Amino acid sequence: MLAKQVDISKLAEIPCECGETAKAAALNYKDYLVKGWKCKSCKKEYISPEDSLKISEFERMKKSGLKVKVAEIGQSLAIRIPKPLAEIYNLTKGETVNLRPENLKKIEIEFE
Numbered sequence: 001m002l003a004k005q006v007d008i009s010k011l012a013e014i015p016c017e018c019g020e021t022a023k024a025a026a027l028n029y030k031d032y033l034v035k036g037w038k039c040k041s042c043k044k045e046y047i048s049p050e051d052s053l054k055i056s057e058f059e060r061m062k063k064s065g066l067k068v069k070v071a072e073i074g075q076s077l078a079i080r081i082p083k084p085l086a087e088i089y090n091l092t093k094g095e096t097v098n099l100r101p102e103n104l105k106k107i108e109i110e111f112e
């Protein structure tokens with residue numbers, strides 16, 4: 001028999017350790033606003049595994065950076081933004097970003 005996969009991130013409530021139910025809520029975790037559940041009874045908070053994974057990935061990228069290759073598209077050069085990073089910033093194809101040269105070793109990308 002095949003086990004049915006359930007995306008628990010979409011559940012409106014989950015059982016809490018205290019026996020009550022924790023309801024879906026936006027939670028503050030470190031410096032981030034994440035999806036999760038909060039129990040009104042015991043105040044325990046549960047962070048969605050999906051967001052928890054995204055945060056650890058984000059922190060890892062913040063620490064060590066991401067090496068990507070410069071590509072050529074017509075007369076311009078392009079820098080690939082890996083999907084996990086694009087997802088964090090809700091970046092989609094066709095969007096406009098602002099490139100701001102900071103110094104000769106650094107360019108800042110601003111999202112609108």
Ligand SMILES: [Zn+2]
Pocket residue numbers: 016017018019020021039040041042043044
């Ligand atoms: Zn509880």
